[in-house]
Structures are given as structure tokens and as C-alpha cells.
Amino acid sequence: MRVSDTSSSAQEPVVTAHGLKKHYASHVAVDGVEFDIPRGQCFGFLGPNGAGKTTTLRMILGLTPSSGGSLSVFGLEIPKHAREVRARIGIVPQADNLDPDFSIEENLQIYASYFGIPARVADERIARLLEFASLTDRRGAKTETLSGGMKRRLTIGRALINDPELVVLDEPTTGLDPQARHVIWGRLNELRDKGVTLILTTHYMEEAERLCDQLVIMDQGRILDCGTPRELISKHVEPEVIEVRSEASQRLQAMGNEAGCRVETMGSSLYCYTRDPDPLLAKLKNEHGLTFMHRPAGLEDVFLKLTGRELRD
Amino acid sequence: MNIWRPPKIRRGALAVLRRNVLVWRKLIIPALLMNFGEPVLYLLGLGFGLGQFVGEMDGMPYLAFLASGIIASSAMTTATFEGMYSVFTRMVPQRTYEAILATPLEVDDVLAGEMMWCATKSTISGIAILTVATALGVVTSWQALWVIPAVFLIGMCFAGPAMIMASFASNYDFFNYYFVLVVTPMFIICGVFYPIDTLPEVVRNFVQILPLTHAVALARPLVTSTELTQPLIHVAVLAAYASISFYIAVVLVRKRLLI
Incomplete structure (x- = not known):
């Protein structure tokens, strides 16, 4: 299936976190986590609801200020360089937030404008992304007419508009039927094969086993263990x-x-x-x-x- | 990330403004109908109807007095509606800001874009009223066109407070407080329908701190080609309301969204 590139693992990690913490007034969401995410891999955060997965992702994106520890993405310190970093990242949020005032194609055009991508470059990419998301025939449709699977595909396509080196996906297949889920997995594998680093959170074991090269298991804000799915299985059970x-x-x-x-x-x-x-x-x-x-x-x-x-x- | 840091104004705000313009363009017919229909009703109904009894007010025909006041108050209500309902819709139920913040844009850019858009809508409404007023023979000089940039500033001045309300609203009903306690009283006492000189002294002094008073004081002489008194003070008050409220709105939206 996939050939792992050992030379890339020697490179500097895409994301490095040391003692990363997030405290709220009432609870501790992330309690001093450490991880390195290597380039070109799919890295998973696996954990039950409330484990701190989404908070960790939001800190990586510079959207949630941390309460302690250090964090860098592409070697740039977060949140200081969050804007530069987000220009190089694609984000697939947990809940779809497509723009309901626009058609599928316009959604991509508008999103490109937020990155300051010139219209000519954007149009070329949009044609490719519509193919990738299998939505070329529906390009003029309003987003509310789309099925859950189509919306997810569009959201993933939208996350690729800036040609990102890293794509962050928060529970990418939650709520989808099995067919739609398999299509998404296929697309994510394609991306990883092209060398894009993927970070995803999930509570679906099958998803983690199929997609992730490495993963961490989180619970109550802590990382319980990390490794490849096989390593974790042979180590613990x-x-x-x-x-x-x-x-x-x-x-x-x-x-x-x-x-x-x-x-x-x-x-x-x-x-x-x-x-x-x-x-x-x-x-x-x-x-x-x-x-x-x-x-x-x-x-x-x-x-x-x-x-x-x-x-x- | 210090939420109190001063906002930065960047080109990204224009992308947010452009987004709103594109949405508006899709619904341009009903939007323009609203912009032209309302002043026509006000000016014909109140201006001609009431004007029969009132005759002149403050040395000008009542229709002219009213039209020039309505330009200012309509800039207020237009920017207020957009800054509260639309901003809240995009911030909370529609999650548009969440999507935008996943790009290099920040809260500063989003709200700067929204504020410019509110002011743009105020300007569109101002142009509509000016057109209707001209058709009714109120406007006598090209100098009246100066009211257009003034209306943009008035829109900015009211957009900021509206966005502050949106930043901590939990639902749409909350905005009723602001309308009943702030917008409607200003509409009534700030000189739109009658000169503030007729107010009791205490009230007259109080209305000097209200932005709509200065908006009317700026718009009326521009539209009717009468003497403009202390224009810099009016501009300064409106600009101060705009910039201070923008800063507060940015801080509050950061606090709400970047948690």
C-alpha cells in the first residue's frame, strides 16, 4: 500500500509540543502534553469525549491560548507566528461551517480570498479540488442541499485551497455513513501519499488503525501512550x-x-x-x-x- | 496571546468586506427596495403630511428638515441592524467567523471588515434617501454630496456599539434591550424630528454626548446647504465612538471566540 519514507522521519518535526497545558476556571483541559509530529505522516489523537483532543488542535492553530508549555509548528513559535502558520495549514473543523450564503464553487472562491490567493490561481485550484471532492457536477449547488458526506468532502477540499503542507482534521468522519466514511479515508490516504502531513482526532478505532502511522491515546488532558497502532496493541494487550x-x-x-x-x-x-x-x-x-x-x-x-x-x- | 492588544488593520479586512458585498449582491432587489421604499414612505407620509401643519422648522421646509435628519438616523439603524443581527448570525449560528479564523485572518480583520460593511450599507441607504429627497425638491446644491462620506462615518460610529452587543449576546432577543434603551430614545431626542434647542436644558446638555446628535448636526447642513457649525467637533465625536467601540468589540469577540 504505502511506502514509508525513513529519511523524512529524520527531518525536523512539523509540530513540537513540550509541557503544553490548558487550564480553564473550572477544569484542566490539557495537562502538560509532549509530542513530536513527523513530516509526511498521519498522526492521530485518539481519546474519549473531553480528553482534550480538540483543545490541543486549537492550540496548534493558535486559536486557543495555552496556559503553559511551549509549542512550535514548522519551527515557528505559536501563538506568536500563528498567522504565518495558518497560511500553510488546512483545517477541517469538527462541525461543518461552510458559508450557507454561497454555492459550492463560491465557497471555495471566497475561502481563497481569505488567504489572499489571486483569483486566477484560485480558479485553477478550485477546478482540481472540485474533482478531488467529486463535486464538479454540483459546483453551482447551495451548500444546504448537500448530504453530510458531500459537505465533508467540500470542507476537506476547502482546507486544501492554500495548498497546505499540513492538514488538521477534527473528527473528520463523525456522523457519516460507512460509504461516505470510506471515500473520505481514500482521499486522506491520497493526500498523505502526496507528502501532506495529516493530524486527526478521532474516537473511531477503525479510522485510527487504517489511517494513522502514529498516534497518541489521550484521556483527561494527558497522553497515556503513543506509538504505531501495532506497537500499542502488542505493548498493551x-x-x-x-x-x-x-x-x-x-x-x-x-x-x-x-x-x-x-x-x-x-x-x-x-x-x-x-x-x-x-x-x-x-x-x-x-x-x-x-x-x-x-x-x-x-x-x-x-x-x-x-x-x-x-x-x- | 493578550486579548487587550491593540487591533491591527490589514488588507484581510477587505476580503471580509468583499464577502458581504457578494452576499448582498445576490439579494440586491429586495435590499434596494427596502433602501428606497422606507424613505419614500417617511418623507411622503411625515414630510408632506406633517409638514402641512408644521410649515417651516428651524428656518427650512419641514420636508427638508426631516429628510436631512432621516439620513443620519437611517445610517444609525442600518449599521445597528447589520452590526447586531448579521454579525451575531455569522459569529454564532452560522459559524462563519470560525471558518474565517482558520485562515490567516484574525478577529481584528473580521470586525474591521464587518464595520466597513455596516458603514457601506449605511451609505447605500443614505444615497437612497438623498435621491428620494432630491426628487422631492429638498436638495438645492451639489454640496449635498458631502453627506455621503459623512454617512459612512456615521455608519462606522454605530456599527461599533452594535458589534459590542453582538459580542456578548446569547440570542437575538437580547438586541431588543439595545433598541428600546438606546436606539429608539436617540431616534426621538437627538434632533431628527425637531431641533434639540426645544428640549429642556438638562436634556439638551445630555444629548450632546449622544452620537446621533452629532450625526444629525453634521448631515442636516450638508444636505440642506445651511451653515455648518463646528464640523470638526461632530466628526471627532463620531470618530471617537467608532474607534473606541471597535476596540472594545475586538477585545470582546477575541474573548468569546479564542478560548
């Missing part, structure tokens, strides 16, 4: 999981423990993490009326282990 659905969970928990598994319960489901699934599988086959699923461990297992299973609001 056993490679295989057997999920069992049953009312008689206590007996099964004992069975799982006996078979050498680490067992977690969630409602009427048991998650048995193990390196050697065979003993438990053999036992389960003798049980009647049980539903169970055997699968490789994924990022979701890491995520739940690190951030806990209780509900977040």
Missing part, C-alpha cells in the same frame, strides 16, 4: 481475544481464568485476552447455547484498557 456472550458470566469468568486468559466483563459480555486461545476455545466448544467470537486484538482493546470502560459524557 494479548494478541488474541475471545468475546463470549452469556448470562452465566461468573462461571465463564472462572473458565477463562483457568484457561490462562485475562478476563474483563462488560455487561453480559466477557472479553478473554490471551496469547494461546486453544484451551479456552476447546472448553467453549463443549458449552451449548453460547455465542462467542474469536478475533485478533485491536486498538479498541488497547483504548478500553487504557481509558477504562465507564461511560464518558
